[in-house]
Amino acid sequence: xxxxxxxxxxxxxxxxxxITLHARATLGDATARRLVDxxxxxxxxxxxxxGLTALFHVLRSSxxxxxxxxxxxxxxxxxxxELGAGLSTRADRLDNGAASWVFVDLPDAASFRxxxxxxxxxxxxxTGSVLDAEWIAAVTEAGPGPYFLLAEGVLVYLQPAEVRxxxxxxxxxxxxxxxxxxxxxxxxxxxxxxxxxxMAAELVWSCDDPREPERWDxxxxxxxxxxxxxxxxxxxxxxxxRTRAALSAINVFVPAKMVNTRVNLYFTA
Numbered sequence: 001x002x003x004x005x006x007x008x009x010x011x012x013x014x015x016x017x018x019i020t021l022h023a024r025a026t027l028g029d030a031t032a033r034r035l036v037d038x039x040x041x042x043x044x045x046x047x048x049x050x051g052l053t054a055l056f057h058v059l060r061s062s063x064x065x066x067x068x069x070x071x072x073x074x075x076x077x078x079x080x081x082e083l084g085a086g087l088s089t090r091a092d093r094l095d096n097g098a099a100s101w102v103f104v105d106l107p108d109a110a111s112f113r114x115x116x117x118x119x120x121x122x123x124x125x126x127t128g129s130v131l132d133a134e135w136i137a138a139v140t141e142a143g144p145g146p147y148f149l150l151a152e153g154v155l156v157y158l159q160p161a162e163v164r165x166x167x168x169x170x171x172x173x174x175x176x177x178x179x180x181x182x183x184x185x186x187x188x189x190x191x192x193x194x195x196x197x198x199m200a201a202e203l204v205w206s207c208d209d210p211r212e213p214e215r216w217d218x219x220x221x222x223x224x225x226x227x228x229x230x231x232x233x234x235x236x237x238x239x240x241x242r243t244r245a246a247l248s249a250i251n252v253f254v255p256a257k258m259v260n261t262r263v264n265l266y267f268t269a
Contacts, residue, residue, distance in 0.1 A: 005040035006115055012200035013157045014109040017086025019195045020153065022046045023057035024089060031089040035116055049194040055243070056194075056261075059228040060182060062235045063263040064152055065094060067180050067224075071148040072096050079143030083130055084154035087113060091123055100143030104128050104135050130154065130166040136173035147174050151181040156189065156203050163205050164216050171219030171268040178267055179220065183207035185260030210264045219269040229259045 008018060022043050024032035036043060046053060068080060068090065076098050082088050085103035095101070101123045103113060110127040119125055124142040128135025130151070139147070149170060155163050170179060189206035196203070207213075210225045226232050229247045236244060250259060 005038055006112070008039050008041040008112065010108050010112060011106065014086070014106055014112075015199060016153065016157075016196070016201050017109065018043070019046060019053060019199075020057055020061075021087045022050070023054045024061075026050050026054045027058055029089055029093075031092045032087075035087055035089075038116060045198045046195045053194050056228065059231060059235075060152065060261075060263060061090075062238065063226060063231055064150055064180055065090065066232065066234050067178070067265055068094050068148065068150070071146075071178060072099055075099075075146045075148075077144065078146045078148065079139070081139055081143075081147055081149045083149060083151045084109075085113065085125070087116060088152075090150075095122075100124070102126055102139050102142045104130075104139065130169070131158075131162055133169045133173065136169065140173075145174075145177070147177045149174060149177065149179045151179070153182060155181055156184050156205050157201060158205050160205055164213075164218065167213055167216070167220060168218040175219075175268055178265060180263065180265050183210050183262045183264060185257055187257040188261060207262075208260060210262050213266065220266040221269070222264060222266055224265040225262050227259055228261050228263070229254075231263075 008015065018041060021032050021035055025036045071078065071080070072094065076096055079100040079102060081102045081104065082090065083104050085105050086109060088103065091101045099122065103125045105113060105127070106129055107127050110125050114125050126135050126138045126142060128138065155166065158166065184203065184206060185208045186206035189203040192203050211222055213220050214222055224232070229250050
């Protein structure tokens with residue numbers, strides 16, 4: 001008997017979660033593969049760029065994973081909060097058996113996640129938007145501090161003023177915590193590539209300098225920053241030799257503005 005697939009009835013930006021999901025499935029993530037098979041969606045539109053998209057996502061997510069591992073090593077009973085979580089499978093990869101995980105997303109995305117990845121005793125999906133503050137109380141009720149917040153592939157779809165407001169609320173709502181987010185240079189935002197060319201979502205917020213949020217005086221201090229092509233050594237050493245060689249070539253021959261996609265770790269005041 002055939003299992004009925006779930007229709008991906010999602011908004012334009014929320015649909016981008018499927019790019020990440022497909023990339024992880026391409027890389028052999030078993031949970032992501034199961035989810036792809038359970039969703040009624042034409043994932044074929046991603047196949048043309050599957051290799052490059054998978055590389056982009058493994059480079060980005062590997063840094064987030066490394067920071068999450070460090071957090072869990074230092075705070076094993078803390079809470080990891082994924083903003084705009086989509087169908088993230090990070091908890092399956094990194095859970096230590098004690099931490100709490102909270103997945104915050106817009107109503108359609110949160111509902112979609114619950115149908116495919118139901119909540120458990122330590123994993124909670126919260127409906128909310130970084131454009132308001134209502135979700136903060138729900139997060140603190142779902143898991144104890146300290147908190148590590150991840151905004152992976154989220155803020156680039158917001159207006160600059162919206163990003164500033166979101167970071168202000170996060171810093172005020174979670175003092176003394178860690179926040180990881182990615183930034184995209186103005187050259188990249190003006191020229192979307194790959195699967196995004198086939199989707200309705202638009203890149204909006206460009207950031208050429210990851211210290212810009214510090215200068216907004218919202219309570220953030222930049223602790224670490226890496227371009228995807230120059231990851232931290234703890235990430236780089238885990239990459240295949242051919243990938244490391246390709247990144248070295250890119251850093252030599254490709255103009256810096258074309259690879260100014262960064263992963264950044266901040267601490268809140």
